[in-house]
Amino acid sequence: MNAYLSNLNQIESWFFSLAEKQAFFLPRKTQGINYRFEFIDHQQPLDLFSYKPTILPPGKNIFPDGEILFTYNKDNNGHYHFHQGTAIHSQLLAGVRACDLKGIYLLDKAFSDGTKDSHYLQRREKTDIIAFNCTTPCDDHCFCEAAQSLDFQTGADIFITPLFPISSNKEVHKKQQCLLEILTPRGAELIKSLVSQKCSNPQKLIKQALENRPKPFGRQFLTPVKQLSKVIHQEDAESIYQQYAERCFSCGTCNLVCPTCYCFDTKDELNLDGNSGQKTRHWDACLNPGFAEVAGGHNFRADPAARQRHRVRRKFDYLPQRFEQTFCTGCGRCGRQCTTGIDIFDIVNDVYLSIQESKE
Amino acid sequence: MKPKIAFFDFASCEGCQLALLNCEDILLDLLELVDLVEFREALSEKSAHYNIAFIEGSIHREEDTKRLLDIRSRSQYLVALGACACNGNVQARSNFIAPAENYKLIYGEEARNRVQVDKHYWPLWAHTRVRSVEEVVKVDFHLRGCPMDAGEFLTLVKALLSNQIPHFPANAVCVECKRNANECVFDKGMSCLGPIAYGGCDAVCINNGHVCDACRGLLPYANVDAHNELMLKKGISKEAIQSRYRLFCSAEKISQT
Numbered sequence: 173m174n175a176y177l178s179n180l181n182q183i184e185s186w187f188f189s190l191a192e193k194q195a196f197f198l199p200r201k202t203q204g205i206n207y208r209f210e211f212i213d214h215q216q217p218l219d220l221f222s223y224k225p226t227i228l229p230p231g232k233n234i235f236p237d238g239e240i241l242f243t244y245n246k247d248n249n250g251h252y253h254f255h256q257g258t259a260i261h262s263q264l265l266a267g268v269r270a271c272d273l274k275g276i277y278l279l280d281k282a283f284s285d286g287t288k289d290s291h292y293l294q295r296r297e298k299t300d301i302i303a304f305n306c307t308t309p310c311d312d313h314c315f316c317e318a319a320q321s322l323d324f325q326t327g328a329d330i331f332i333t334p335l336f337p338i339s340s341n342k343e344v345h346k347k348q349q350c351l352l353e354i355l356t357p358r359g360a361e362l363i364k365s366l367v368s369q370k371c372s373n374p375q376k377l378i379k380q381a382l383e384n385r386p387k388p389f390g391r392q393f394l395t396p397v398k399q400l401s402k403v404i405h406q407e408d409a410e411s412i413y414q415q416y417a418e419r420c421f422s423c424g425t426c427n428l429v430c431p432t433c434y435c436f437d438t439k440d441e442l443n444l445d446g447n448s449g450q451k452t453r454h455w456d457a458c459l460n461p462g463f464a465e466v467a468g469g470h471n472f473r474a475d476p477a478a479r480q481r482h483r484v485r486r487k488f489d490y491l492p493q494r495f496e497q498t499f500c501t502g503c504g505r506c507g508r509q510c511t512t513g514i515d516i517f518d519i520v521n522d523v524y525l526s527i528q529e530s531k532e
Numbered sequence: 533m534k535p536k537i538a539f540f541d542f543a544s545c546e547g548c549q550l551a552l553l554n555c556e557d558i559l560l561d562l563l564e565l566v567d568l569v570e571f572r573e574a575l576s577e578k579s580a581h582y583n584i585a586f587i588e589g590s591i592h593r594e595e596d597t598k599r600l601l602d603i604r605s606r607s608q609y610l611v612a613l614g615a616c617a618c619n620g621n622v623q624a625r626s627n628f629i630a631p632a633e634n635y636k637l638i639y640g641e642e643a644r645n646r647v648q649v650d651k652h653y654w655p656l657w658a659h660t661r662v663r664s665v666e667e668v669v670k671v672d673f674h675l676r677g678c679p680m681d682a683g684e685f686l687t688l689v690k691a692l693l694s695n696q697i698p699h700f701p702a703n704a705v706c707v708e709c710k711r712n713a714n715e716c717v718f719d720k721g722m723s724c725l726g727p728i729a730y731g732g733c734d735a736v737c738i739n740n741g742h743v744c745d746a747c748r749g750l751l752p753y754a755n756v757d758a759h760n761e762l763m764l765k766k767g768i769s770k771e772a773i774q775s776r777y778r779l780f781c782s783a784e785k786i787s788q789t
Contacts (some may be wrong), residue, residue, distance in 0.1 A: 419758040421727040428710035
């Protein structure tokens, strides 16, 4: 694969030129302390490599909340006609961290499994991704190395490695160099408008850039994730889930900000004329008490501890069984955004500990 | 025959009915589908039977109770419209205060002293407990909020007109904040009742830079203990937390904390 060298100044002008051609999203700082994937603008300096993971992961741009799946109307003969819902446009996601890239890769897996989700897959097809490699943990919630998403490249069209030290509190000099690896034909197309020079020894430069990474990188589980999954699968730890449930609001934040939570609910919205309407889909959250409620008011997981357990087992047991990899990317969003500080990283470590202790 | 819809107001500002009148874009379409038989804000017609009776306001006096029971007996569906009807709203704060003390807060010490010696000075409301509609009659559906949400109103009417059961998920405001990618109020150094409050409002206050004061009421599964702890941890005094809880959430559970 080809690789190119370019500096931040050139990359910035390149982004603006790309943004003229299609919807272009990259992390922008909110008025507070967080970030969102938003349209590029000239108001803010580029903050590509040191930003704190965004409120919502970039995968949500491919799986939008409230998407209209189709609209329908009934004609005078009583026949129904169906029409395409929300239009699917091409888009470019830039500045995607490796953990979020893996999140998108896992969504790809889930939405292509069994009956293919054509809405997601069509939009994914039209989504280009410029991802980058982290050389320093984003903040102290990060555990991407432990969750095996550090260095993840699959699904990106272009993968950037910054060749300079990253610090969140220091502005980076615009002359600093980055290495851009082209991973797809689409990436080769995109790079054409970048002022750059071809790089003949990318592996050497990447190795140098990654050598200075802190070791270990971010938080580490008490045992490798494969082993963790095995333990979580084999044994239960009711008291640990109960302990976390005691301070849980069941608000669903952890689900809604998760890069791999793909559950949704659909709604039929009838228009006032009674003859037309639309079907929409909305993000759902298994921590919300109504998630597992069925006809007659029966609820499979009425107890908050059962919901905590379900979430942990989805990420570390059920989905890994089906897709052969952990469905937690270690991005740290759930723990970062939970108002009472419930962090899946702590839960799984505690579950592991309690099971080990019960064996002794 | 078109279904008959009626609006009744009890102790309230009638703001929910005004919120509906503000939906000019759908009102005419709606009136094609229903017969509006009682609506004090807009007309003076009367009817013996209602398919959907919307009750606005909280219930205070004995005659209010009688009137409400009468409406219930003549209604197929009864809907509590807005925060006053659903959970008593701000006026229910008086439930926590002795009548004389409350009187003093509003009219001053002199007025309080006067009622001690002359009972004719007591206003009508002074000794009544403020109740939600559900504390008096069976409520089929709640349209929460101060004021109610016009979108939810439409969802309800459309569902009932097409013989479906309207569904309003009992989720926290946080759900809608995440859908809107809002910056968490706590991250902005302010405090929020969103984690324990009914959503359904699309987090409208937070979208516009405010905080949530739980005007839609407390979720049935609200983890008030955890929330109280969170607020204390943010450095908010016990008194301030209690006052915040009582502003809109007059529900018994929250008043005990």
